[in-house]
Amino acid sequence: MTDKTLFVIRIRGGVDAQKTVEATLTMLRMERNNYATILKESPSYKGMLRKVKDYVTWGEPDVETVKLLLETRGKLVGDEKVTEEALKRLGYESIEKLAAAIVAGEVEFSQLNGIKPFFRMHPPKKGFKRTVKRPYKDKGELGYRGEAINELVKRMC
Numbered sequence: 001m002t003d004k005t006l007f008v009i010r011i012r013g014g015v016d017a018q019k020t021v022e023a024t025l026t027m028l029r030m031e032r033n034n035y036a037t038i039l040k041e042s043p044s045y046k047g048m049l050r051k052v053k054d055y056v057t058w059g060e061p062d063v064e065t066v067k068l069l070l071e072t073r074g075k076l077v078g079d080e081k082v083t084e085e086a087l088k089r090l091g092y093e094s095i096e097k098l099a100a101a102i103v104a105g106e107v108e109f110s111q112l113n114g115i116k117p118f119f120r121m122h123p124p125k126k127g128f129k130r131t132v133k134r135p136y137k138d139k140g141e142l143g144y145r146g147e148a149i150n151e152l153v154k155r156m157c
Helices: 019-027 043-051 063-072 084-090 095-104 146-156
Strands: 005-010 035-040 056-059 131-135 140-144
Touching (some): 005 043, 005 146, 019 043, 056 146, 084 095
Parallel strands (some): 131 140
Antiparallel strands (some): 005 056
16 A cells, blocks of 8 residues: 655745744745645644644645656755766666656655755746635635645746
C-alpha cells in the first residue's frame, strides 16, 4: 500500500502570527511566502497542516506537476539545478522516475540526500484568483484544494 503525497505552499506572511504557528511553518520548511514542500500524508503532518491552515494551501500533486517542479524549481545543495547525473547518484534514471516514485509515496522527498527539501516558487502568474484571507471552499485560496493544486503550481513555476 502506498501513501498519498501532499504538496503544500505557503501563501501568507507571518506578521502577527502566533509563535506556535511560526514554529510549525519552520518545521514544515516553509520559512517565507511562496515556499513549498512535498509531504507524505500522515496523522502528524495532517495535524501540522490543521494548525497552519490560515497560512498555506495544499492538495495532491500529479506526476506531471512534480516533474515540472523538479525541472524548474528543484535545487541541489549548493544551489545548482537538479541534473540527470545527480539523480543517477541517488539511484534514479530520470526525473520522470523520481517524480513517479514521489507521487506514489515510495520515497519521501525530504529524505533525498543532496536535493533541497523545499521549493522557492514565483508568485502565481496573473495573481491569485481569489482572496488569500478565506478558505478555498469559501471562495478563497487557503486550505485544502485537492487536485486544483496542480493548476496553481503550474502558474507558480
